[in-house]
Amino acid sequence: MSKPLPLMNGLPRTKIPTGEPLVLASGSPRRAELLKAAGYEFEVCPAADSAECGVDYKETVTEMVARLAFQKAVDVVRRRKRSFILAADTLAACGGKILGKPADRDDAESMLRLLSGQKHDVFTGVCVWSTGTNQCYFDVVQSRLEMSPLSDEAIGEYLDSGKWEGKAGGFGYQDGNDWIQIVENDSESNVVGLPMERLAEILENFSSLADKVQKEVR
Numbered sequence: 001m002s003k004p005l006p007l008m009n010g011l012p013r014t015k016i017p018t019g020e021p022l023v024l025a026s027g028s029p030r031r032a033e034l035l036k037a038a039g040y041e042f043e044v045c046p047a048a049d050s051a052e053c054g055v056d057y058k059e060t061v062t063e064m065v066a067r068l069a070f071q072k073a074v075d076v077v078r079r080r081k082r083s084f085i086l087a088a089d090t091l092a093a094c095g096g097k098i099l100g101k102p103a104d105r106d107d108a109e110s111m112l113r114l115l116s117g118q119k120h121d122v123f124t125g126v127c128v129w130s131t132g133t134n135q136c137y138f139d140v141v142q143s144r145l146e147m148s149p150l151s152d153e154a155i156g157e158y159l160d161s162g163k164w165e166g167k168a169g170g171f172g173y174q175d176g177n178d179w180i181q182i183v184e185n186d187s188e189s190n191v192v193g194l195p196m197e198r199l200a201e202i203l204e205n206f207s208s209l210a211d212k213v214q215k216e217v218r
């Protein structure tokens with residue numbers, strides 16, 4: 001992560017409720033860095049790219065990030081015994097458009113031009129799953145951000161830096177620019193891919209939350 005986030009020092013940590021080893025079902029360097037900074041011990045076992053698939057045009061962004069985080073968790077649950085799996089998915093949304101990771105530089109440029117001078121939202125879906133108890137819970141955290149109007153020069157420089165690669169919306173909040181501010185739900189960790197505050201709450205209350213989910217789906 002290029003900019004040490006102010007909240008990196010005080011990230012909350014809660015013990016894994018089932019005592020199982022924690023497995024991060026994500027190849028995101030940001031998620032691993034956040035977990036490490038909070039003091040969690042974990043293994044990384046990214047979900048297959050094919051887990052991040054499926055389009056449902058009626059789905060809201062909230063539903064989409066929840067579904068994708070769930071699909072990533074399922075992919076790793078199938079391959080791991082006695083583990084506590086953590087998966088996540090992050091998307092940005094602006095003016096009715098959903099922005100994932102840019103396919104290429106042109107795509108990143110279109111995203112930056114769309115975000116320039118606008119308020120937009122970042123959504124992260126989190127899914128946790130105990131393979132031992134076969135209990136699962138998922139949740140979504142939304143943060144609102146505002147980007148300053150960007151000059152052609154600033155956009156060009158940022159694109160040249162390559163920092164847009166692998167980041168939803170084509171922009172990294174942590175990349176050391178002062179163009180972007182969180183205006184609602186001040187969770188920097190949520191914006192960069194894993195809402196650590198909500199994760200700690202979920203782990204704290206895992207078994208009652210998972211019981212509730214099981215009753216609702218029955």
Ligand SMILES: Cc1cn([C@H]2C[C@H](O)[C@@H](COP(=O)(O)OP(=O)(O)OP(=O)(O)O)O2)c(=O)[nH]c1=O
Binds near residue numbers: 028030101172192
């Ligand atoms: C909005 C934003 C996203 N991101 C990152 C977090 C995620 O890594 C990425 C969104 O892509 P994701 O598909 O959520 O995650 P990923 O492809 O990196 O990893 P995996 O699918 O294996 O879990 O964008 C930032 O680093 N900074 C930001 O400001």
